[in-house]
Amino acid sequence: MRKTIVTAVAAFALGGISTGVILAQAQPAGPPPDGPGGRFHRPGMMGGPGGGPGMGGPGMGRWGDEMREHHAHRMAMLRNFALIYRAEDRKLTPPDVQKIAEAFLLWNGNHTWKVLNVKPDGDVIGFDFGAADGAVIASYTMDPKNGHLQRRG
Numbered sequence: 001m002r003k004t005i006v007t008a009v010a011a012f013a014l015g016g017i018s019t020g021v022i023l024a025q026a027q028p029a030g031p032p033p034d035g036p037g038g039r040f041h042r043p044g045m046m047g048g049p050g051g052g053p054g055m056g057g058p059g060m061g062r063w064g065d066e067m068r069e070h071h072a073h074r075m076a077m078l079r080n081f082a083l084i085y086r087a088e089d090r091k092l093t094p095p096d097v098q099k100i101a102e103a104f105l106l107w108n109g110n111h112t113w114k115v116l117n118v119k120p121d122g123d124v125i126g127f128d129f130g131a132a133d134g135a136v137i138a139s140y141t142m143d144p145k146n147g148h149l150q151r152r153g
Contacts (some may be wrong), residue, residue: 092144094118097125100142105129113137126152 004042018039092100101115116136124141139152 089145090147092125092142092147094120094125097127097142097144100147101127101129101140124150 005077089131095118098118100116101118105111105113112132113129114134116128116130116134118125120126122142123125126139126141127141128136141150141152142148143150
């Protein structure tokens with residue numbers, strides 16, 4: 001019985017090795033991935049030819065369509081604002097931070113909250129979002145050099 005098992009395992013391994021050698025020689029290497037599509041665009045990526053499940057291709061269904069739509073929207077936004085240069089040091093002042101916070105509220109459709117208590121707080125500029133009656137809802141700080149936002153306590 002033991003010899004039968006060892007012989008079967010050896011035959012299976014030899015068959016697998018032989019199949020691998022035959023397939024490796026029968027399948028020539030294709031063109032390099034840096035071909036006409038560029039470095040990261042190979043067939044099947046982002047819904048290109050040859051795509052399938054997991055690659056954004058035809059087999060993705062509704063989620064793949066949403067992913068392609070989101071990508072197209074982001075690319076359109078990049079084109080729309082391509083003339084605006086982002087400076088290393090933005091040199092934001094408290095009035096600038098107030099405008100940015102108010103614009104954020106408006107961009108998201110919030111017409112009832114207010115930006116309150118905008119003032120320097122060490123190396124950052126602090127501000128609060130509040131209700132119309134002046135009650136503080138949330139507190140944030142913004143770095144005047146890079147514009148990074150952080151929520152306080």
